[in-house]
Amino acid sequence: MTAGELAVDGLTLTAGARRLVRDVSLTAHPGEVIGLVGPNGSGKSSLLRAVYRVLRPAEGRVRLDGADAWSLPVRQLARSVAAVVQESGTDFDLSVREVVAMGRTPHKRLLSGDTAEDARLIEEALATVHVSELAGRPFDRLSGGERQRVLIARALAQRPSLLVLDEPTNHLDIRHQLDVLGALRRLPATVLVALHDLNLAAYYCDRLYVLRDGEVTASGPPAEVLTPRLLAEVYGVASEVAVHPLTGAPQVTFLPGDTGHGRSRDGEDRSAVRTPGAARAGD
Template structure:
């Protein structure tokens, strides 16, 4: 993979008809960071990611990739920089797993180019990275949901992006493969922007978090600064205890289903904590 890319989202607003999906959202992902998007269902996480990987054009604001307007870059050039793993992909390929992963090499090849030794090496490495070697010759359309998810992640890895955008990449995965995939993201020489539902996974694997609610950024900063009982009550409407885990050193959230949510205090202006 190439040197990690800087991503900057500047005042992005997205609408669908009369419905506002995201309003005036700004965020940064610095080269080599793993930045997490968290928030309730319908908070705008997926919509914001679609603006980043150029499916949903912003009504206002800019998405910059290493300073360039992502929406003005030639598609092939952007595909050599950015790879996306989308949520609940409806893709149904009548291809082998290995051939699906090899599709990730397309942005780096001319129209009639075949696979060379380097392509083969990168595809095999991507399969190994997601523990998919054993079913590499099976048909993609016969895989389970979790197996498909791992193959689509492998396809993105084979693309060798310097910016990787993922929407709920742990969906359908068992616990072992959730940990494997997120651990892999931390080791990549790439910048990662990832939407996650599991707050404890986000707390452990992400350098910084942006919390979305109703299409707006409610909080931003390091996991220890952002994941507080007050924020969880305000954003998710639940009571929780948050402690630093003695082994991981990351915040660990324990939800309290039988306790009433803590009363919400007046909202403060959103800002990232110093040093985050």
């Protein structure tokens, strides 16, 4: 599956009288990893739900390769878009391999079996997130972190042109966080991912969109977006941001005390990045 150009234009989402997202626009291109960051309740998950067509826009459009995503046939959308969500409801009475094989379903005819290509892609997805040794285990007996990796493998097996992930590193230890995000970084697909860990977002994402109260507060390369002043305004925390000497990515250090919008508790102005540098070192 190729292409995967995503454009969100003037998106507004509501739930009853409550506004979840207001006038949000973003773009994402094949091969890019685009990060959504922001505090709890900022609208990240709602925005993702509109992209993978669960929450219908009140205003605006979601376009995939120029077409309105909400006008696409269900089968075409299933072939193009894969999602890994937080509220999965995933007590499958299936083996791990069978769960991952579900990712191939949109590409197959009804009741048709796995082809040699399907089998290859399933094994490749299992290996990518290091769950090959779990392939024969019952999915419902796995730990939370193991389940998360299997669900990511299912999405990878689908080979979508657009992959949408809501906090995919939840429940994962640090090694598997790095493994999963590294795998996303290498995909030819367009990747849109919500993350809480700003340092992981700074290293693995090409661009960030910062959401606050349902609106985009800032967007751009991580080195331009992740400033102490913005972190104080959006998260209400004091911080220092430096460039990591080995990775070249911005590194955020949070500081105790009140913020004063970019000032530490001792009054020192911390509203600028101390050292300029690239957003992300080469992989």
